[in-house]
Amino acid sequence: MTARLDNLTRWRLMLGSSADGACASCGNALDASGLAMDTAMEWLYGRDEQGGERNIRRQGGREASQLTTPEWINDIHRLFPKETVERLERDALERYAIDDIVTNPEVLARAEPNEALLKAVLRTKHLMSPEILVMARKLIFEVVRQLMEKLSREMMIAFSGVVDRRRSSPFKIAANLDFKWVIRQNLKHYDPDTRKLAIDRLRFFARNQRRLRNWQVILLVDQSGSMADSVIHSAVTAACLWGLPGIRTHLVAFDTEVVDLTQDVDDPVELLMKVQLGGGTDIQKAVGYAADLIDQPAQAIVVLITDFYEGASEAMLVQRVRELIGQRTKVLGLAALDSQAKPNYDRAMAQQLVNAGAEVGAMTPGELAVWLAEKVGR
CATH class of the missing domain: 3.40.50.410 (von Willebrand factor, type A domain)
Structure with missing residues (x-):
């Protein structure tokens, strides 16, 4: 939920840091959230050499922005209300032609599948052409595959029941490792000079199947x-x-x-x-x-x-x-x-x-x- 901004903060965000010289208190109007908003606005509107309709050149923020397009998309959705986000996205696409995520297949093809990019795709998929959507699906598939691979292992452990120390299992799951047996069986590989134990043999406990009702x-x-x-x-x-x-x-x-x-x-x-x-x-x-x-x-x-x-x-x-x-x-x-x-x-x-x-x-x-x-x- 985006907090309501006071009038001074709103004007400061609209005018950029160029307003600081004319307003002594404007420079102190932004808290941490306000500074993040200012960075996101500067990333977009700071590239406007003529200042657009305002006839004002926005000055740089307090530090250079290192935002990528996916990070910027995620930030504005976190920082601004829906109506403002829609305007920012529209300006990015129509006014500044920042279309590398939603229209440029080469950029999307080079993008490393990760959760940040997945979130950006989910937030802009309504702006994508059918061809880009096909590529976006492939990206989503890869991120989801990675997440499911990790969670499936955790889910299997959680629902596999309690450890049965009387039985061993061929399934190599770290949580089921028989530490005492492994140390005992590999003591002959201990190196006193390096004080390290080389592991040659492993054994894992089995787990009793949980009896689940529906x-x-x-x-x-x-x-x-x-x-x-x-x-x-x-x-x-x-x-x-x-x-x-x-x-x-x-x-x-x-x-x-x-x-x-x-x-x-x-x-x-x-x-x-x-x-x-x-x-x-x-x-x-x-x-x-x-x-x-x-x-x-x-x-x-x-x-x-x-x-x-x-x-x-x-x-x-x-x-x-x-x-x-x-x-x-x-x-x-x-x-x-x-x-x-x-x-x-x-x-x-x-x-x-x-x-x-x-x-x-x-x-x-x-x-x-x-x-x-x-x-x-x-």
């Missing part, structure tokens, strides 16, 4: 602009959960409307191409939709992935969560679901949900897998 897991994902990381990792998490025995997975995206994406859970690339980042937030509507999906309340888990900034009725959101808890449905609120698990959320609203009986936190996808395995394995 569980229904409903992932509710806020698709507002600030939740792009969580949307990506939710799609990958849902795809990995989809193939687990005893787990029936739903994936539902929401802003002010609710979109059920469950039919595409087994194809996370297609799923991500359907996500529409941005817009308002009606969390209580999404929770109400989840409640209607539940077959057996005591065998259901609702995972609400959002920043908890409710744009509709906070009272109704708390009531709906309390009703789910009352019917013995487990509710987990995640302020972030990504590789860093660094949340930025409405703590007061989250606390209300905790008071209603939900569990609230921030997790990596692997940590969520462990949490789910513990809940469904009881």
